[in-house]
Amino acid sequence: MRELKILAVVVFFSVLTYWGVEPFAHSQMHKHVEGGNFEYKTMPKPVDGNVSKGKELVTANCIACHSITSQGVAAPMDAVTASASYGVNPPDLSNAGTIFASNYLAAFIADPAKASNVAHKFPEGSGKVHPMPAYGMMMPAEDIASIVSYLKSIAKKELTPKEVFVDACGRCHAARYDGKVLGEKWTQIGQKPKFKYEKESLAFDIQVLDYQTNLNKYMGKLPPDLSMILRARSENFLETFIENPQTQLAGTAMPAVGLTGESYEKVVQHLQNIGDPSKPERDSMGIWFLLYSVIFAVFAILWKRSVWKKLH
Ligand code: HEC
Ligand code: HEC
Numbered sequence: 001m002r003e004l005k006i007l008a009v010v011v012f013f014s015v016l017t018y019w020g021v022e023p024f025a026h027s028q029m030h031k032h033v034e035g036g037n038f039e040y041k042t043m044p045k046p047v048d049g050n051v052s053k054g055k056e057l058v059t060a061n062c063i064a065c066h067s068i069t070s071q072g073v074a075a076p077m078d079a080v081t082a083s084a085s086y087g088v089n090p091p092d093l094s095n096a097g098t099i100f101a102s103n104y105l106a107a108f109i110a111d112p113a114k115a116s117n118v119a120h121k122f123p124e125g126s127g128k129v130h131p132m133p134a135y136g137m138m139m140p141a142e143d144i145a146s147i148v149s150y151l152k153s154i155a156k157k158e159l160t161p162k163e164v165f166v167d168a169c170g171r172c173h174a175a176r177y178d179g180k181v182l183g184e185k186w187t188q189i190g191q192k193p194k195f196k197y198e199k200e201s202l203a204f205d206i207q208v209l210d211y212q213t214n215l216n217k218y219m220g221k222l223p224p225d226l227s228m229i230l231r232a233r234s235e236n237f238l239e240t241f242i243e244n245p246q247t248q249l250a251g252t253a254m255p256a257v258g259l260t261g262e263s264y265e266k267v268v269q270h271l272q273n274i275g276d277p278s279k280p281e282r283d284s285m286g287i288w289f290l291l292y293s294v295i296f297a298v299f300a301i302l303w304k305r306s307v308w309k310k311l312h
Contacts, residue, residue: 003301033240033247038101038261043115046106046145054150057143061135062093070094071154079171079189083211086131087218089189091167095159097152099168104258105151109144110136116255117246121220131218161270164263169226172215172254174208177227178274186274188215219253230271239264 058068065082067075069092075082079089096105107115113122113130122128135144156163165175166186175186183194183201187208195201216222229238240247242264245254259267 003304007297007301032236035236035240035243038243038259038264040101040104040107040258043103043107045103046148047142049142049144049146049149051146051150051153053143054146054148054153057139057147058093058150061133062147065090065132066093068093068154070156080207080211080214083214083218088131088215089171089211090132091171093151095155095163095167097148097150097155098157098159099155099164099260099263100258101260102148102152105148106141106144108258109147110134110141115258117244118253118255120251121253159263159266161266161273164259164266165270168257168259168263168267172219172223173226175227175271175274176225188212221253223254226271228275230268230275235268238268242267 062068063073064076065086067073071094075089075092077085082089100108104115111134112132113119113134118130122130135147162178170186171188174188178184178186179192179194181194183192185192187204189208189211192201192204192208195204212222233241237248241249241254242257242259244256245252246256
């Protein structure tokens with residue numbers, strides 16, 4: 001009976017620490033920010049636009065800077081040259097209609113600095129302007145709605161986690177563990193393959209460094225490698241930071257990206273795949289370990305009883 005009481009006390013305090021004290025301490029150390037579920041409520045939903053009008057407008061305006069590879073539109077310049085002109089390589093637009101929320105997309109095309117919450121980096125009179133033009137000054141809202149409708153009409157509906165990461169984050173963030181063999185990794189200018197010759201590998205690295213120099217100048221700092229970020233930051237931090245970076249780091253250079261909730265899940269999945277590929281396996285191990293502990297405890301108690309019985 002006595003050992004059962006001791007067991008009960010031990011179990012009680014373990015459970016209290018695990019579910020009570022630790023989460024409480026955690027919540028005190030990391031502030032909890034209410035997210036907006038990736039709905040961007042302040043941005044109005046665009047009306048249904050005219051797809052063929054949208055195609056004309058995109059051809060006349062957007063492909064001067066953006067590639068649309070699914071439509072056979074190549075990038076007007078390579079990533080490093082683009083970063084010298086714009087600070088960053090404009091993302092491919094093939095799947096923008098699926099990756100970004102429609103109301104955010106319309107607001108971004110109308111005024112990129114305002115929608116992505118980095119207007120503070122381009123104050124009036126400073127001579128600095130966002131590298132992408134604010135089309136709200138040049139065309140009516142119906143035209144912007146048509147552009148959004150066109151982008152939605154050409155976008156694949158189902159994207160892989162990596163496809164979302166590349167178009168939404170990949171122009172700014174590297175991921176050095178994203179590779180199947182040593183030497184491969186994601187860089188801001190694309191996937192670095194495993195090269196046969198050291199000379200080719202170095203030539204690639206020099207391009208990455210040139211790009212990073214331009215990016216650093218544009219952002220004011222080099223965005224961090226995201227391979228291990230899931231270990232460093234909580235789910236709540238990531239969710240609210242990616243939805244609106246200013247809520248967590250006031251004055252940060254990272255723009256809001258305008259993902260849909262689904263795209264956000266995909267990005268997290270990708271970060272999980274590269275940073276911790278064995279997590280699903282470990283999670284499923286957890287329950288077996290608990291079961292093992294319980295069975296072990298029962299046997300330990302039975303064994304102790306039988307030993308003591310003989311002694312009395
Ligand atoms: C003069 C070059 C230029 C033109 C023209 C241009 N863009 Fe961009 N666009 C950029 C740059 C540069 C970025 C990346 C900015 C950044 O990440 O800070 C960008 C980013 C974007 C993004 C990503 C938004 C996000 O939240 O990540 C979308 C979508 C986009 N542009 C759509 C368009 C559309 C649609 C048009 C045509 C109506 C267009 N762009 C015209 C330069 C341009
Ligand atoms: C236009 C460039 C740009 C894009 C696009 C971008 N980021 Fe960032 N990101 C930055 C910069 C700059 C920082 C550094 C911010 C700082 O320290 O103020 C940053 C920081 C971060 C951090 C670290 C925050 C911290 O301090 O722990 C995370 C996480 C992050 N970004 C995730 C993402 C994800 C996920 C995406 C795509 C959905 C993305 N970023 C898209 C520029 C970008």
